[in-house]
Amino acid sequence: MTESPLPTIEPGRPTLKTIAAESGLAVATVSRALKDASDIGEETKRRVREIAQRLGYRPNRAALRLRTGKTNVIALVFSTEADVMNHASSLIYSAAEALRGTAYHVVIMPFFADEDPMAPIRYLVETESADGVILNQTMPDDPRVRYLADHNFPFATHGRTETGIDHPYFDYDNEAFARIAVQELARRGRRHILLVAPPVSQSYAAHMTTGFLQGCADHGLFPEILTTAHSDSGAVRIHAAVAERMGLPNRPDGLVVGSTTAAMAAITGAESLGLTIGTDFDLAAKEALNFLFRFRREIIVLHEDVGKAGDFLARALMAAIEDNTLAPRQFLDRPTIADLV
Amino acid sequence: MTESPLPTIEPGRPTLKTIAAESGLAVATVSRALKDASDIGEETKRRVREIAQRLGYRPNRAALRLRTGKTNVIALVFSTEADVMNHASSLIYSAAEALRGTAYHVVIMPFFADEDPMAPIRYLVETESADGVILNQTMPDDPRVRYLADHNFPFATHGRTETGIDHPYFDYDNEAFARIAVQELARRGRRHILLVAPPVSQSYAAHMTTGFLQGCADHGLFPEILTTAHSDSGAVRIHAAVAERMGLPNRPDGLVVGSTTAAMAAITGAESLGLTIGTDFDLAAKEALNFLFRFRREIIVLHEDVGKAGDFLARALMAAIEDNTLAPRQFLDRPTIADLV
DNA sequence: ACCGAAATCTATAACGTTATAGTTTTTCCA
């Protein structure tokens, strides 16, 4: 066997070729050795691994991706709407943390109010820029979910859909939330409850409303749903809408609200009429942050752990990517009375 | 010239090869035509562009990256510390928005409390996984900045450093913030001001402290710096530290605070002693969100626009990546009295 | 009508990896 002219120590990042030169083996052998193929001798594998280790070999992602089609990328397609952002950032970080130690990178593809929600999804599928995608802000009949399912593109959603498609998701049980919220308001003697509901376009609006109505029925309370604003309307709008309603006759004495901003705005709205929380009315809210109990001690708060969602979705998506036959994994996070802060 | 046996319509994503087959040109010609090279005929370019358009050709990122080394990726390396997250999410979205319509993808690489802040940076540089990186939480003598500069890796930071290295950054002028905050407290007749300063490890701690001391000197106020907590200590700690200090003799009647959570916690801390904001004390804070004015109407708020930072940093980084000789671009965002909400 | 220059176009190799189809070496049994 003739030695190659000079085992020139190559500069730059080590590649399989570097290891091949160093070990006297063929590139293909090195490749197979590193992936522990059965047709490579144990001793060889050991040597190759040792050299790779010593050289600090790291596979080239671009080459891998070109050759295999696997991107090792998970895309998060998130809306940029204001209040959702706090959710989004927890979700991003917890998903990233779940992916730590794996080969996956996390890319963020926001979609903007002025663009088609389908655009980033189509882009991902058409350019095969990711192995899977996590979505939020699911709608009951979400065209993104249909499209992804149709194209057999792995995905997981934060929130369920009514599409009948069986896919991985994580959802907070907003029905249970509303029921518990109403129950707690009933316990405090409130009789007429106003719900600041999510926008009807969102999947969870129906869940929350159902729970709300049922809770009211269970406890013999009078339910009312605010029609002049929803929980994503923005603080100014909510403040005004609540102030308006609470100024009319037959005033509600309890409020149920689904987000931090909405809770603050609803309270300042009521307060602008001279009403006092804990006395004239009570309010129950859910939040992902931990602000509200400082805002007004009297708020009834249920904590929603968005970090749990990110972690779960990342793992479920990985499973979906790596083994299509595995049953889809779904999780419904059920709040209980014990979650009252 | 013999025709290739069958101009088989290839399935899957169109590539240069597809266009070449379709047009009867060579792959290399198609490549050059699409990048408007000077040695390709105008008519040919037109035809090629038309076909590319019609076929929905999208360059393969992996191949491009493998061939050219350009990743078209910008990495955001962010800490996951709680209060910074709100900053981080605005920054992420505004950076992503600035990158809209470009070839850049945004990847998020959080680094965790339990790991070396250098780890993700080294990873990026060693694996050449991105064309540039945006950092936050800069420290006066930031080893990440030194390392990146040493390795000639494009980067931009949110916050300045004291390294003497000339690099792109965006910084909020915390010195000006503190001066203005103190000035406003002075205007309200406050005499003894307590600063809840950022952790000294962070670059902006020195800026804020300088502005604070100078502002107090300018208006003949008595400055004091809280030593038992800093503005990232977490709400519980800050609440307790402020309550403790405000319970001692020689009580401050003004507070300056650099974050939303810290402001809320400081206020609840003072309130736990029966003190009232606007009467017994005043507090000035800066925040990126828009919560505080609802929390207590009396808070003096300076708004920090983190979105501006993300937008600027993304553009500055692109410039740095695409033209190394371009003077580094830096921005110091100076709050003025007019920014008081 | 010819030549050199300019204008267009193309073949080839390479980026780093892996699947496929070998080839070589070793082992073991009759």
Next chain:
DNA sequence: TGGAAAAACTATAACGTTATAGATTTCGGT
């Protein structure tokens, strides 16, 4: 001792792109 089977390794091509050097065509001028 021969030879088939098993074990261990390798050459080649391909993924989609672009830089390089070269090939072909067109054109202008005399």
